[in-house]
Amino acid sequence: MSAISIALLGCGTVGTGVIKVLEKNAHSIEKKVGAPIVVKKVLVRNPDKLRNVATNATIVTSFDEILNDPEIKIVAELMGGETPAKDYMLAALKAGKHVVTANKDVVAKHGRELFEAAESSHVDFLFEASVGGGIPIIRPLKQCLAANQISEIMGIVNGTTNYMLTKMTNEHMDYNDVLAEAQAKGYAESDPTADVGGFDAARKIAILASIGFGARVTLDDVYTEGITNITIEDIEYARELGFVIKLLAIAKHDDRGINVRVHPAFLPCTHPLAAVNDVFNAIFVKGDAVGETMFYGRGAGELPTASAVTADIIDVARDIRHNVSSRILCTCFEQTHIYPVTKTESPYYIRLLVEDKPGVLAAIAGAFGAQQVSLHSVIQKRKVEHCTELVLLTYRVSNENIRLAMNTLLGMSVVSKVGNVIRVEAAQIS
């Protein structure tokens, strides 16, 4: 069969990777597809800045040269960002071209619109690389676990913050030092907000929740809290108590509906996600038939991301060869209530600086008790100046009640400072 022509939008890290992978493994990819895949055109903003990658593709600076080329069947959008990526994808879909993307921003915000365009044009719209880099997770959720009701998706989906937390844990480095190192290594951007603020993870869990639960979850539905307040002290106390601190992206589906959030959490060291370190990502999925599963690998980088993008290209090419399309598009069939983070429940770790005098502990316990927060354990740790550091572990309690209790505590004269309040996940405190 004649070659299948594709175009890449963008030729940065991921685009370069896709060209390399398609070139290096051309032989086996052609066997799998039944036809060669040829990169015909590559859209770049500035052709002079094109990376050092050998390609026979025509370099173009106008999207129209791709949109109006009837030979191009598949468009791989690898430029990132919302604009103009979304417009280009929509235009390509409407023009009857299959679209593959690694763009979590656009998928998390405009997934529905893109799916609808793909459906009307009878083309494929695939985005395996948008979550977890090279880790197979979108297709496994849509196909391999299709027989399940998924009740929980819990992921370490941001490599930068996982690298930072791992360094803090293993090398006792301070947050600021580890951030500076991550920036020097190129793992963190000069403005690290998207990573350390949890916003990158929020986009990814919105996508995973939508697919896992079959109900549209958008970025606005995700409660988001970053790792900027995590200190070495918290990490040390976690270790003493048998936990590690991870930035978790969590989506749960229970009787009350769906809850989706990103925040640092205490995770038991025995949990499969606890051993996921450095820039590695992993997604833990619980289904009513399959039980607990986990998908692990590199969540970013040139070649891992290219692995996922190229897999999508191969899948579309197989569809083209078999004259089929839109086999699996949007799977959000359900309207499910999304409930707010205040209604979620978990045990909590609380670190307080309190005055060192009689009756303080009773007063604090009383303030918690007034909001139905039961304390599992109170560890009176060390003197900090004239104060005492208290580390508390609560039983399972609603986020609302913890918030009310913390408000009361902040108003108490014996409480000098709230060090941190961190959720405990996947543990029975009893």
Added chain:
Amino acid sequence: MSAISIALLGCGTVGTGVIKVLEKNAHSIEKKVGAPIVVKKVLVRNPDKLRNVATNATIVTSFDEILNDPEIKIVAELMGGETPAKDYMLAALKAGKHVVTANKDVVAKHGRELFEAAESSHVDFLFEASVGGGIPIIRPLKQCLAANQISEIMGIVNGTTNYMLTKMTNEHMDYNDVLAEAQAKGYAESDPTADVGGFDAARKIAILASIGFGARVTLDDVYTEGITNITIEDIEYARELGFVIKLLAIAKHDDRGINVRVHPAFLPCTHPLAAVNDVFNAIFVKGDAVGETMFYGRGAGELPTASAVTADIIDVARDIRHNVSSRILCTCFEQTHIYPVTKTESPYYIRLLVEDKPGVLAAIAGAFGAQQVSLHSVIQKRKVEHCTELVLLTYRVSNENIRLAMNTLLGMSVVSKVGNVIRVEAAQIS
């Protein structure tokens, strides 16, 4: 669209699970497929022994009632064993019915024949449940990692032996005690040979290697060694040296070709597979683009296996809805040399009982040296009766040389006993 009728061959553990899953999640499955899936007929040997599962399906005892029923589009073979499962599947494929199976024996031995029949009849042949129970691994290898040259697949793919080794490690239980307990719990058969001898794992790695490397690997190509010789002493020494002992199913593809084997191995405790405990399975895959990935979950059981079988059924049903088939069949396009285990290289752990007298260590070191086996470390451990237990760790060495060295040692009068010889995987001993 009208319902898609399927038939189950066998209604034991997995068949019961499939009926339950199709029933419980009928609503979402219908949405995903675009048509309801109905179990029309179930083949059983003895209808009186039918398990306590509610089904409207017609129970039949003759396969012909399924084969000759034109309404039945998909046959799910869940009886296990080679005969008559293979013949039934072949007949169904030839009759133009799609086939889904959980049968590792038949896939590992007769995969080619079944694929050819599926291809001639333009139908699907899927077998996600044949390896790793509910863990998505076949489809991820065939699709999500299709852009990669896979260089290594390393799995814990037998839950029984992983449960036993975990118990031995964590509870210091003796091999025979833990086997008796596993049998009592139903994790091990009364004749445990298939599990503890590594033969179950061998079938699974033959399947994974074929798909991962795109070259046919059959059961006969797999070197197989079980866990029957593993003792608590070995497990304790492993721990001291920073390792755990796991029964690994390993397939490697390098310049020399393919090597496939199942054997117990020392694995560094930091390796992702080292934390896979109890009946859990996991498959670690290395590709040139994706890097290291891992797939984790329950490798057996009614509902996990049913999750994988039902996913395959859903996939075929989606194909039927879209009037496509055989989209992805056999992917073994390559002829690759399979080299024997004797040519593989790794460090080795060796435990010996030797006479307690001067010059013994020099004699032993000399015997190893004569076969180019360099010793990394020698730990002289404890007195056992009138002997000394020596624990040795070698540098990387060929299996052939280790065998020759061990033969020499067995002939030496100062060597009372060879306690064990175990490969070290995924570690640089330097």
